[in-house]
Each structure stands twice: as C-alpha cells, then as structure tokens.
Amino acid sequence: MEKLSKNKIKWIRSLRLKKNRELESLFVVEGSKMVDEIIANWSEHIVCLCSTDEAFQSRFESYHVSIQSMKELSTFHSASDILAVVKKPNPEGSDAKFILAIDGVQDPGNLGTMIRTADWFGVDKIICSKETVDIFNSKVIQSSMGSLFRIPIVYADLAVYLCESKLPIYGALLEGENMYNSKLNSNAIVLLGNEGNGISENLRTMITHPILIPGKGQAESLNVAVAAGVILAEFAKP
Amino acid sequence: MEKLSKNKIKWIRSLRLKKNRELESLFVVEGSKMVDEIIANWSEHIVCLCSTDEAFQSRFESYHVSIQSMKELSTFHSASDILAVVKKPNPEGSDAKFILAIDGVQDPGNLGTMIRTADWFGVDKIICSKETVDIFNSKVIQSSMGSLFRIPIVYADLAVYLCESKLPIYGALLEGENMYNSKLNSNAIVLLGNEGNGISENLRTMITHPILIPGKGQAESLNVAVAAGVILAEFAKP
Numbered sequence: 001m002e003k004l005s006k007n008k009i010k011w012i013r014s015l016r017l018k019k020n021r022e023l024e025s026l027f028v029v030e031g032s033k034m035v036d037e038i039i040a041n042w043s044e045h046i047v048c049l050c051s052t053d054e055a056f057q058s059r060f061e062s063y064h065v066s067i068q069s070m071k072e073l074s075t076f077h078s079a080s081d082i083l084a085v086v087k088k089p090n091p092e093g094s095d096a097k098f099i100l101a102i103d104g105v106q107d108p109g110n111l112g113t114m115i116r117t118a119d120w121f122g123v124d125k126i127i128c129s130k131e132t133v134d135i136f137n138s139k140v141i142q143s144s145m146g147s148l149f150r151i152p153i154v155y156a157d158l159a160v161y162l163c164e165s166k167l168p169i170y171g172a173l174l175e176g177e178n179m180y181n182s183k184l185n186s187n188a189i190v191l192l193g194n195e196g197n198g199i200s201e202n203l204r205t206m207i208t209h210p211i212l213i214p215g216k217g218q219a220e221s222l223n224v225a226v227a228a229g230v231i232l233a234e235f236a237k238p
Numbered sequence: 239m240e241k242l243s244k245n246k247i248k249w250i251r252s253l254r255l256k257k258n259r260e261l262e263s264l265f266v267v268e269g270s271k272m273v274d275e276i277i278a279n280w281s282e283h284i285v286c287l288c289s290t291d292e293a294f295q296s297r298f299e300s301y302h303v304s305i306q307s308m309k310e311l312s313t314f315h316s317a318s319d320i321l322a323v324v325k326k327p328n329p330e331g332s333d334a335k336f337i338l339a340i341d342g343v344q345d346p347g348n349l350g351t352m353i354r355t356a357d358w359f360g361v362d363k364i365i366c367s368k369e370t371v372d373i374f375n376s377k378v379i380q381s382s383m384g385s386l387f388r389i390p391i392v393y394a395d396l397a398v399y400l401c402e403s404k405l406p407i408y409g410a411l412l413e414g415e416n417m418y419n420s421k422l423n424s425n426a427i428v429l430l431g432n433e434g435n436g437i438s439e440n441l442r443t444m445i446t447h448p449i450l451i452p453g454k455g456q457a458e459s460l461n462v463a464v465a466a467g468v469i470l471a472e473f474a475k476p
Binding site for chain 1: 347351354355356357358359360361381383384385388389418451452453454455456457458459460461463464465466467468471474475476
C-alpha cells in the first residue's frame, strides 16, 4: 500500500475548514464504524481511504499512514485507525412528507443527534437554514452515528422554503400550545430553532401550529435535540 | 477586592479532578448564568467567587482575577468572567416517586442534558451508578443548565437500590416492548444505560417493564439523552 504523501496529508487537513469542503465538495469520515457505513451505503462516493494498518486491503484507492500522521489528520482526541475522504452527495427526496426543518442550530453534537433522531423516527428529509452548522463538520458526522448517510439533508433559505410549502408547519415555541392537545400526523414540517434564541423572528409568522412540550419542573427549556426527539416521537406514533 | 493568590489558583485548578472534588467536597461553577443560579438557590453553599471585573461586589468572599488567570482556571474554550467555588450538597428526596436511574452514562454532555430533561419533566430524584460520569464535572454542570441545582442526585450501587425499591422499574432496552402499548404513570423508576452497552447485565433482570421507543427509520438506536426525553415525556404526560 502506498504511503500517504505530505501533500495529501495537507489536503486532507484542509478539509477541516467548511470553505474547503465546499470548494472541493468533499468531506472526511473517521473511524471504522463510520467508514463501514460509507462503504455499505455510499461506496460510489469514496475518493480514498487511509489506514494505519500496513496490511489493509480494499477495493478503493488506499494509503498507509503512520499513527503519528493519523493524529495530525484526526479532529478527535483519540485518533482512529481509519478515515475516508468522501464526495458530498446531491440529496434528493422531493416527495418528502415528514420534514424536519432546522433553524440555526450551532452545536455540532446537537445537529448530529437531531439527524440520528430524525432517522429513528422516519423523517424523510431535513432542511437546514444556512446559519446552521455544517453537517460535514467532523463532530456532526460522529454524533449522527451514520444517519447522515441515510437521510437527505439540504441547506436552504428557510423563509423561502417554508413559504412555498403547502404542508402544515409545526414550530416548537415556549409560548406554543400543549402538543398533546391535537392529533399530530406525519405529513408535516417540524421546525426547531437555535439553542439560545429559538426560531428566528421572520420564520415564526410562518408557523401554522405553534407547539410546546408541556413541562412540570423548573427547567427553563429543553435541549434542542431532546425537544426534537419528544416531538418527532409524537408525530411518528402509530 | 483582594487579588486571587497563586495558591488559590492552584487550589481551584485542583478541583478539575474528581478525586480532589471528592476529597474537599467542593466543585466549581463557571459563567454568570450558572453563578446566578447558585446565588439564587444555593447561596449557603458558596465558598467564594472569582471575577475578572475589578469593581465586582458581592456579599460573598470574592476575589479579583486577571483575564489571563481566568483562562488558566476555566475548563472551557472561551473563559467566562466569573466563577464560584461551591460546597457539594447532601441530596435528600427520600419520598421521591418519579425516579430516573442512570447506569454508566459516560459523556458529560449526555448526563447534563439528562438532568435538564429530568427537571423539565418533573423527575423527583436521580440515582446514578458509580460508573456514571461525575455530576460535578464542568461539562455536566454546563449542559445541565442549572437543573443540577434543583433536583436531588445521588450516586449509589444501582443493583442494591433497585433490588430494595418497591416501585415498578421501566428499563429502556432495544428488545423491550413498544412503550405506547401500556399506560405509564409517574410512580416509577426509569432506568437508562450506557451509550454503547446499554443497561448492565446484572441490572437487566431487575427490570419489571422492559420498554422500547418504536422507530421507523434505519438508525440503530437513539442517543441516551434523547431516549430519556421521549420516555420521560410519556410518563409526565397529563
């Protein structure tokens, strides 16, 4: 197996930056669980694999990297032993009926967890506002646990998207109505907002059904990924 | 206001380690939101405050720290301008009826989010196994968003605790029964397990009601804090 050149190391490291990922339409996936997921579902998107195992063999363009170089490449505390450089997909899913719209979520762990949760509850498509953190950020990929590769996700101007859609729009607002007061069905858009500020002003007026998860204790709010879980569970309920 | 001495800086930094927090029965809270929460609810527990604001005044023992020293003290990427050293509480709540039992959750963000979620849904008490990450870890404090100070939390041998309890024990298991098939009421213990391994073998046999959150998509599982949210929401439902 060929050794990974210094130039290639530099190139892979450059993909840590969103602007380079966008320029090249590529991203990096780390760890054997995630790489296996890519090989299983997205093999035609694989550009190359890098492994610390000299005996590693695969049908893809593959390179050997030293453990030291892998540490340089990895964005995680403990570097894994394999990574893949992958072409970004062109997400489809135009006939989607159960849609999660995400307005400005900033924490990569929250976004990844929301993608994983949406996959669990059968969401057809995710629309992120342009202010939302990049789904190809390494921490989003990690916390999505592979769901990122199974669900179409697009970035769009949410105001335009919501305005043009004919589906009911359920928005999670602290001043919304108790979500258990109405029967929910999954021909809908569920809109969730930023961790600190909630849903943007200009999108609030487009919400056809403002909803609230009723609470009992003294917490001021729920974490946005937990709120997504509680709401999507209710929509997905048989 | 007195300047914080080098020895005191060393002492506060030493509280980053769980063993020192246990030895001294103290922990550190960062950021004005959290410190305000402590002042409002736990003022008798405050040992001292440290602020970067020279004009800072309060009724508590207070020190001035330079921005540079605050960076040394802080465990966060961007250091805040205030922190408090706080005595650990002696949690009570023996007549608790709605209990969250946590078996070996390792990620501080997950544990903090679970505490916040439990607070929202009116959980009376949280019991953590000894393998669960320390609730006084700075990331747990941060992600609990103040709920840590409003809900009694103890560490215990969960096997002994569950064995002695007379409440029904609902355990989230991937092989459990659809949770929507039975009416849940909040006189119960809800047991959730470790991120990777779920609930420990020796605790599984104590579960009186194995439950599952039904899914529709292809995700293998839910994040443990999201699962806590979906389950606690169902229990808390009016």
